Amino acid sequence: MSGRKTISPKRNKNGVIAPVGSVPKRWYLFYLRSRAEKSVCVELERRGYDVYCPTFSSLRVWKNRQKKVVEQPLFPNYIFVYTYEYELHTIKSLPRVVNLVALDGKPAIVSEKELAGIKQMIELEQEITVEAKFSQGEHVRIISGPLSGHEGILTRKNGKNRFGIALKSISQTAFVDIDVSTLEKIDRKL
Structure with a gap:
């Protein structure tokens, strides 16, 4: 026996094979269709991703003068996903996800x-x-x-x-x- 170690590739929660020596998880930003934040977050969480969509409470007054406190996204049409770079294409291909936010042609990373x-x-x-x-x-x-x-x-x-x-x-x-x-x-x- 030669004493060499074989490194077998690891699969993530979704069955995607992670490249050996891949970069660590980071917060990436995705642009969504209008008012799709909640449904996309639920879908991503169901698939095992860490998702953050900051919201705030706002008092709304309807036409009939009824008042109601509603939760609204702080950054409409955007969600933050904590994931590996190799999983970005999978997330981007989901329904209601319009695009991955990029800067200078590279995925935007939020600290x-x-x-x-x-x-x-x-x-x-x-x-x-x-x-x-x-x-x-x-x-x-x-x-x-x-x-x-x-x-x-x-x-x-x-x-x-x-x-x-x-x-x-x-x-x-x-x-x-x-x-x-x-x-x-x-x-x-x-």
Whole structure:
């Protein structure tokens, strides 16, 4: 016997063979058909994928003056999927999935830190807004409170200071009201 080890390929939950030495799992972003976030998330979770679709509660007033609190996606038409790169084609081919978001021809990867910041913003149970353009402002780091350690952009809107975490892959920034006493300036570009 030669003492060589043979490495047999591993299969994932869906039966797809994982390439030996493949890159680690990452958060990828997919663009969906309008109002398909919930159904696509359910389907992906059923197939064993880790999926994140951030939502927030909003008070809606209907034509008959009835008020109702509804859950809405924070980033309409987008979902985040934690998976391997070799599984992207399988996900992209699902019904109601329009495309994989890419930057410079490569799949857009969202960092764990960006998603953790978004999750913590939602947990604050404050009004949270998303703007489609990057707001220019000072680059800051939060030094105290539940968002401590996160870096983002400081802007001022309607007389309030707002802290934003930018998701460059979809050119959107999530903002929440912030007390400037919990911030420090940083010099690096985000």
